Amino acid sequence: MARYLLGRARFSAAAGGSPCRNFSVPSFWLLLRRSFSDAAAEECCGLLRRPPNPATPNLEMALKKLALAGKLDASTVESVLRRYPASTAGDRSTLLRFFVWAGLQPGYRHSAAAYSAACDALQLSRRPETVNLLLDAYQSDAVPVSVRTFKVLLILCRQAGSGEQALQVLRRMAEFGCRPDTSSFNSVIRLLLVSGGGGGGEGEKKKIEVAEELLEEMTVAGVQPDMVTCVSMVKALCGAGRLDEARGLVGRMKSRGCLPNVVVYTALLDGACNSGDLPAAMELLEEMESGAAGESCKPNVVTYTCLMKCLCEMGRAEEAICFLDRMGKHGAAANRAAVATLLGGLCRQGTAAAAAEAFAVAERVVRDGVVTSEEAYSSLLLCFLREGKVAAAEELAEKMLDSGVNPDGAARNLMLREICAARRPLDGLLWVNAMWAKGLTLDADVYSSLLDVAFEEGHLREAVGMVNGMVQRGILLRAGSPACAEALAEILEASGEVDLAGRPVVSPVKS
Numbered sequence: 001m002a003r004y005l006l007g008r009a010r011f012s013a014a015a016g017g018s019p020c021r022n023f024s025v026p027s028f029w030l031l032l033r034r035s036f037s038d039a040a041a042e043e044c045c046g047l048l049r050r051p052p053n054p055a056t057p058n059l060e061m062a063l064k065k066l067a068l069a070g071k072l073d074a075s076t077v078e079s080v081l082r083r084y085p086a087s088t089a090g091d092r093s094t095l096l097r098f099f100v101w102a103g104l105q106p107g108y109r110h111s112a113a114a115y116s117a118a119c120d121a122l123q124l125s126r127r128p129e130t131v132n133l134l135l136d137a138y139q140s141d142a143v144p145v146s147v148r149t150f151k152v153l154l155i156l157c158r159q160a161g162s163g164e165q166a167l168q169v170l171r172r173m174a175e176f177g178c179r180p181d182t183s184s185f186n187s188v189i190r191l192l193l194v195s196g197g198g199g200g201g202e203g204e205k206k207k208i209e210v211a212e213e214l215l216e217e218m219t220v221a222g223v224q225p226d227m228v229t230c231v232s233m234v235k236a237l238c239g240a241g242r243l244d245e246a247r248g249l250v251g252r253m254k255s256r257g258c259l260p261n262v263v264v265y266t267a268l269l270d271g272a273c274n275s276g277d278l279p280a281a282m283e284l285l286e287e288m289e290s291g292a293a294g295e296s297c298k299p300n301v302v303t304y305t306c307l308m309k310c311l312c313e314m315g316r317a318e319e320a321i322c323f324l325d326r327m328g329k330h331g332a333a334a335n336r337a338a339v340a341t342l343l344g345g346l347c348r349q350g351t352a353a354a355a356a357e358a359f360a361v362a363e364r365v366v367r368d369g370v371v372t373s374e375e376a377y378s379s380l381l382l383c384f385l386r387e388g389k390v391a392a393a394e395e396l397a398e399k400m401l402d403s404g405v406n407p408d409g410a411a412r413n414l415m416l417r418e419i420c421a422a423r424r425p426l427d428g429l430l431w432v433n434a435m436w437a438k439g440l441t442l443d444a445d446v447y448s449s450l451l452d453v454a455f456e457e458g459h460l461r462e463a464v465g466m467v468n469g470m471v472q473r474g475i476l477l478r479a480g481s482p483a484c485a486e487a488l489a490e491i492l493e494a495s496g497e498v499d500l501a502g503r504p505v506v507s508p509v510k511s
Contacts, residue, residue, distance in 0.1 A: 040072070041079035048084055048094050058141040059094070060101050074111055077102050081114075081121040092122050093133040096156075100134070103152040110152070115159045124160035131157070131165055135172055145176040147184070154187045163192035163207065170214075185218050186228045193236040208236050225253065230264050238271020243280060246271060261296040262288070266303045273310035281307060289330050299330060305338045312345025317354065320345060321361060324370075334370045340379040347383040355392065358383070378408040381415065390418050397431075406440055416446045425454035429466055436469060447475065455484035 047062055077099070086092045099118050103110045110118075122130055131153055138145050150173050157166035166188045173180050189211045211233060218225050230253050237246035246268055250260050265288050272281035285307065288299045304327040311320040320342055324334055339361070346358040362376040371379075377400050384393035393415055397407055407415070412435060419428045428450045435442065447470065454463040 038079060040066075040076045041083060044076070044080050044098065045083045048080075048098060058143050059097055060143055063098065063101055072102060072105055072108050074114055077110070077114055078117050081117050084121075086121055086123065089127075089130065089133060092127060092130045093137055096122055096130055096134050097137065100149060100152050104146075104148055110155075115155055118156060119159045122156075124156060124165075125162070128157075128160065128162050128165040131169060132172075135169075135175075139175070145178065147173070147178050147181065150178060150180075150184065151187075154184060154191075158187060158191050161191075161194075163188070163194070166191045167210065179221070180223065182218070182223055182226055182229070185214055185223060186226070186232070189214055189229060190232045193232055204240065208240060211236065219256065225256070225258055227258070227261055227264060230258060230260065231267055234264055234267045234271070238267065238274065241275055243268070243271055243275060243277065259294060259296065261294075262298060262300055262303065265293055265297045266300070266306065269303060270306045273306050276310075276314075278310060278314070281310065298332075299327070300332050301327060301335050301338055304332060304334075305341055308338060308341050308345070312341060312348070315349065317342065317345030317349060318357065321357075324361075324365070334365065336371050336375045336379060339365050339371055339376060340383070343380050344383045344386070347380075347387050347389070350387070355389075373403075373405045374408055377405055378411040381407055381411040385411075385414050385418055390415070390422065393418075394431075401434060401438060406438055409443075412440060413443050413446055416442055416450065420446070420449040420453050423453055423457060425450060425457050425459050426462060429454065429459075429462055432466055433469070436473070441473070441475065444475070452484050460484075 043066060044063070047066065048059075080098060081095070084091070084095050084098075086095050096118070099110075099122075102108065119125065124130060134153075135145075137143075150169060153169050154166055157163075157169060170180055170184060170188045173184070192207045192211050192214075215225060215229065215233060218229070230250065233249055234246045237243070237249065250264060250268065253260060265284060269281050269284045269288075272278075272284060284293075285299060285303065287293045288297050288303065291298070304323045308320040308323050311317065324338075324342070327334055327338075342361055343358050346354045346361065358380055362380050365371050366373050366376045370376075377396065381393050381396050381400070384390070384396065397412070397415060400407055416428055416431060419431065432442065432447075432450065447466070451463050451466070454460060
């Protein structure tokens, strides 16, 4: 059996603390709360299993008599979802009924995790009819239903990714005397459009048509569309290549008193960019910059980044550089995402001139105070690596460290992963030492990969120093290869490092 090798992190090692301090024991109150939740969940499940009682005309009244005030929490709800069977349609309808009831109780709201657990327990992605069965049960039992009830159901539909089921829920609100509000319409419209699937197929076209019909229904019903509605529709129309219709929609929204903002216009501009219609995108930008689109539509860094990305994808990254000045002139400060977009476009051109231009851009944005040195050069380092220019990346990393600029975690981890992939363990070990000298660490899987590659390439003795450094720094990881772990243990013992070889450390990963 391979010896435990690579030291467990001991955060209190410098103070002589025990590793046991890293393990927390659940407090008495936490254990007590869990026991209350389990007891309440078992009580709920018992009630759900019982046949109807004439003294309680419906399940909701029976649940109310349980007096769950102070007991109903996320733990109780999720425990019921785990415990109660959902093998039949009736079971699923009953469990969903409990879940909706719980979500309407004062002082409690379902979390995203609870909705996810409910979707899994109810198998809603495969059994969307459960929602309709619940609504039928509400009708037969004359259960009072509110708009809030339907909102819980719509969130479940969203979690299950079922636009069609959400539409059915919206259509049935009138049966219970409920009037959909703006957020209800928005939930269904967004879900329909998100589940359209892309690609311009007939299914996507149909869903856009249904969403447009819902938009008209809102107007007829006197329900005011808002920017959420508009942005959803604009993105869908632009994604389907219907830019003119998207612009027309924005115009109609204006006439109805729903004034567009920068998010709507940026969605339009991004749609034009994605369609390759750069002139239309530039026209929109000029409209935004001039104020013709409205004061709330002034372009921001996201707007300019969309255009920079478009130009870079067209192989015109040098032209995108001018937007650094242009956005500053119009009060939109660049950020790391904008800089990374520009640097990536330049690096993708693959020429020495473009690489030199990328360096110049990085120096410029640092000098102008747009981003920090670490952000700018780490972004450039990542661009080199993503384009397969590992040698250029290493040269840049060396310059950064020499200048006191530390590559960020994403950059240094990706660089070492590429070195491991190229099976260059000795270079990787040198980089680890260089990083440690600057107080920089790497992800556990990087150390693990490096040890395995060193072992496979016959450089196990060179890896021993890294192991020693890892133990000294309290770095916790699992050796990726049992054979590597065994060999390291033997070499440590043979070299006299008996204390290091015998340390209680983490075992190799099991395959």
